[in-house]
Amino acid sequence: xxxxxxxxxxxxxxxxxxLIAFEQLGSxxxxxxxxxxxxxxxxxxxxxxxxxxxxxxxxxxxxxxxxPPWRR
Numbered sequence: 703x704x705x706x707x708x709x710x711x712x713x714x715x716x717x718x719x720x721l722i723a724f725e726q727l728g729s730x731x732x733x734x735x736x737x738x739x740x741x742x743x744x745x746x747x748x749x750x751x752x753x754x755x756x757x758x759x760x761x762x763x764x765x766x767x768x769x770p771p772w773r774r
Contacts, residue, residue: 718747739755743755
């Protein structure tokens with residue numbers, strides 16, 4: 703823990719991991735970070751409304767994973 707308060711996101715019906723990562727964190731490449739911060743929900747593919755997820759902190763040094771070479 704870095705001492706900063708956690709940022710939470712309440713899902714909407716139909717949300718998916720990649721959609722949440724894109725809309726809330728700015729890139730689908732952050733899906734693995736989002737999943738790691740919310741392992742208890744890793745078996746859910748499509749969310750119903752009202753699940754509260756923890757959003758990981760994204761900084762300039764956060765590496766986006768699985769990008770094609772031209773986006774790295």
